[in-house]
């Protein structure tokens with residue numbers, strides 16, 4: 768499963784990184800990045816959690 772961040776929507780709140788730092792990390796410009804090309808099964812639950820808590824719905828998956 769792949770997760771993606773619409774960087775133009777990201778407000779830099781850091782909530783996604785706080786709940787799932789193995790998938791989301793803030794870059795030096797305070798924009799969240801997905802740090803893994805394809806999210807492994809053991810990280811899908813936390814990746815989904817990060818998607819759900821994003822206040823601007825900037826995270827999508829397929």
Ligand code: SF4
Nearest residue numbers: 777778780781783821
């Ligand atoms: S939770 Fe959403 S707005 Fe906040 S840093 Fe992550 S992607 Fe950006």
